[in-house]
Amino acid sequence: MTTSLSMLLLMIGCAIVTWLPRVIPFMLVRNVKLPDVILKWLSYIPICILSALVLESLFHSEDNMVTLDWLNVLAFIPTLIVAIYTKSLFKTVIVGVLTMALIRFFI
Amino acid sequence: MNTQMNVNEALPLDTFSQGVKDCIPTLLGYISIGIAFGVIAITSNLSILEIFLLSVLVYAGSAQFIFCGLYLAGAPFSVIIITTFIVNLRHFLMALTVAPYLTHYSALRNIGFGTLLTDETFGVAVTKLAKEKNLGGNWMDGLNLTAYFTWVASCTLGGIVGKWLPNAESWGLDFALVAMFAALLILNLVDVGKTKLIHYLKLIAVMALIMYGLLYFLPGHLAVLISTVIVATIGVVTEK
Incomplete structure (x- = not known):
């Protein structure tokens, strides 16, 4: 249960650079009214960011080659089906984790 | 913890307790990834105190994993800080998306909303926005604080688990994050x-x-x- 001053400073440095991008937009929109085109652009951010995060995990890049990460793709199929049919975050996560555990167990 | 019970069923609920409730489905994600992080951090030579502090101060899953990787590889501090900044820059877009709905709250409360914004709470908040077209401050606080405390507790617990079971990773828990993003994406596409x-x-x-x-x-x-x-x-x- 120890740490050092340099480690603490490193963590504080990381905390500051993480905190600023999270907070600045909240201060910005209080003082500036965003133009409609920006608001429209922002309305696409949820779908784009969420699909990018999912896709990132389905690809595998190594030695300048990008391929499908087959293990993740395999586990992703039942996960997606459950998400579409149940529309439940909880059930989707459970099925996803169990599928991945089973795949790792058998492969 | 302060859970206001506001029995006002006719109105769309802007209560702390409704925020806590809406956070519950994501908790499995936080818990499993948090524990996985703690285990990996222990194998990267971080102490349990450092794991606790990192999750309290940085509070960002992927950045914390990358922090461990770079720290273990002996990267210079400047590289670790710049990488953390780039990895978390997407929060700028997320905050910009959510912030216009919360401008009527005080500056201090807005700092609070921003400080505790993560991929998952963003996902839950925009899903609520897609359905109800507005966000409440008490609801945001309930969501954010539940996620934050669960994350810190899970990371620390992971550190303790990692001390005892060095091979606790790769139980499929890492896939919880992908499953959660997939479900949030689908929830944003319905209606x-x-x-x-x-x-x-x-x-x-x-x-x-x-x-x-x-x-x-x-x-x-x-x-x-x-x-x-x-x-x-x-x-x-x-x-x-």
Whole structure:
């Protein structure tokens, strides 16, 4: 249960650079009214960011080659089906984790 | 913990307790990834105190994993800090998306909303926005604080588990995050109407191509950021 001053400073440095991008937009929109085109652009951010995060995990890049990460793709199929049919975050996560555990167990 | 019970069933609920409730489905994600992080951090020579402090101060899953990797590899502090900044830059876009709905709250409360913004709480908040078109401050606090305390507790617990079971990773728990993002994506696609849905699905197909291309020369977190900016722009331009 120890740490050092340099480690603490490193963590504080990381905390500051993480905190600023999270907070600045909240201060910005209080003082500036965003133009409609920006608001429209922002309305696409949820779908784009969420699909990018999912896709990132389905690809595998190594030695300048990008391929499908087959293990993740395999586990992703039942996960997606459950998400579409149940529309439940909880059930989707459970099925996803169990599928991945089973795949790792058998492969 | 302060859970206000506000029995006002007729109104859309802006209560702390409703925020806590809406956070519950994501907790499995936080718990499993948090424990996985703690285990990996222990194997990266971080102490339990350092794991606790990192999750309290940085509070960002992927950045914390990368922190461990770089620290173990002996990277200079400047590299660790710059990488953390880039990895978490996507929060800028997320905050910009959510913030316009919360401007009527005080500056201090807005700092609070921003400080505790994560991929998951953002996902839950925009899902609520898609359904109800507004966000309440008490609801945000309930959501954010539940997620935050669960994350810190899970990371610390993971550190303790890691001390006892060095091979606790790779139980499928890492996939919880992917499953959660997939479910949040689907929840954002329901109720949008047929024309809009087709537009979104086309954009996701474009996203797949762009991500594939970008991953040839960019690390994953940068590819996520840049492809989001590109595809959101395509979305605006091709909107009818």
